[in-house]
Amino acid sequence: MNALLEKLTSGDVRSAARLIRMIDDNQPAAWDALKQLFPHTRRARVIGVTGPPGAGKSTLTSCLIESARQRSMSVGVLAVDPSSPMSGGAILGDRIRMNRHTLDEEVFIRSLASRGHFGGITPATRGAIRVLDAMGKDVIIVETVGVGQDEVDIARLADTTVIVWVPGLGDDIQAMKAGILEVADIFVVNKAEHPDTEATSNYLRSVFKQEKNTSGIPRDWMPPVVETVATKSKGIDDLWDVLDRHREYTAGASDYFVSRKRKACRVELENFVHQGLSEKFSTRFAANGLLDEQAALITSGEADIYAVAERLLAEIR
């Protein structure tokens, strides 16, 4: 393992790929490796790119890779695909547009499954970010298909969270307001050749003016709205300008920013502990077939899920 970590921290692609695979498979040795990598991390700039399906996130990510390379920054990309906890299956999206970067050695692209009962993209993704960081990547882009929870998860991991929106999306923006308010650092309105672009951009700007601040610490960063046409590489320089402004802002470590970061970190710490606990007890109950037996009784209506859950919890305590 030490040899692997040594190669990894000097930038070796195959070691990085191997460790990410170990993390994705949830191997106990990976957990130890991640702890050992700690001194080599916290250098990369982590950019989260999230938004609803069809918003053009992959194309935008591809544009960001290209301009980062033009600025001589090395790039790591993690594409987090939703997968089904029912089968534990993972799919690696065929990210055609990203393929043109695969011959560039300074660009490292990996797909990760978003496994786990809780749909949490956090634990494996955080591990993979740490690996790319320790490898020496300057910029790490984490792309997720997100609505609601996923956006919040990505915001915990990223230094800057970019929400990719498109003109004319329906009522749901209303329902998603609270989540977006708290996690968005930058809005991109992609496909900005659409006639509804201006109205959508204005709406996004207005949302923050109406925000009720419950944290007690005044907001000192208003998420800017950048309009892009990723398929034509339009607006990407504007996006970098805003990304750089946000980086300067975070470097200033304002009270607002630090308090948000701490809150996010606390939630993630809880997630880690819960995951550890859950794995322990799942293993225990799964071993004796108890869960399958009870699930069959609940399905047939012979037992009540609330009563069964209570009994299992009582057994643990």
Added chain:
Amino acid sequence: MNALLEKLTSGDVRSAARLIRMIDDNQPAAWDALKQLFPHTRRARVIGVTGPPGAGKSTLTSCLIESARQRSMSVGVLAVDPSSPMSGGAILGDRIRMNRHTLDEEVFIRSLASRGHFGGITPATRGAIRVLDAMGKDVIIVETVGVGQDEVDIARLADTTVIVWVPGLGDDIQAMKAGILEVADIFVVNKAEHPDTEATSNYLRSVFKQEKNTSGIPRDWMPPVVETVATKSKGIDDLWDVLDRHREYTAGASDYFVSRKRKACRVELENFVHQGLSEKFSTRFAANGLLDEQAALITSGEADIYAVAERLLAEIR
């Protein structure tokens, strides 16, 4: 509490609203009440309606309510809105189009927050479904904004899961394939006046033909694709035909259906137990300020989240 449950099971709207509020607030008494309601449940037909933002789910739900009422069925609707676990805040979407049903006493509509660290819509939503079921509603429609995990969650709760799609959504359908394959009972291609409609419908049909079946039990239900224009109430009768066909299919209790149901039930049982465990330990660590203290150290780079999580887990064991 007994008086409340008695009124509730005779259809009283205010008692139902009160119990749902208790569930949403995670009050311990609500858990007991849900157990007591068990004998009065398993009568309603639960239809999940999910899909990406902007697909027109609320409009479609409104159409479904209307035709259910024309068929003399009483209806309960649960709209699950994403909310932010960072603040615990909930938002009640202003579902304008549903408002026209609010004067109809046989229609009961509630918004639920999707609270919880794990973004799981399951526990409170399942509780609310049970309440509406015990109230005597014939049909319960659960509407969620979903991509990935949320679709899977809703499929666990619903007898029939309807995925609402729109023509011309981008690459992401590829990435979402695995999840969709396992949970979709019916596809709706809404906004079917769009020129890409046929291509999208054909694509969705083709997806199932290429499916790799890993369960060992042959699939005996191929999710039909129904084209609708919800804003003009078009295609809703077709959708009901397919909903009725699926209901007949599930009543047949095929091996494939029962095995899927059992698997889903088992996952949910684990979720219940994990939630119980998590609450216990969060309370414990939160009480002495340990989590906040450690989160501050991790944020500033003085401590490593992996090492801290390991230490906390060791303390519990």
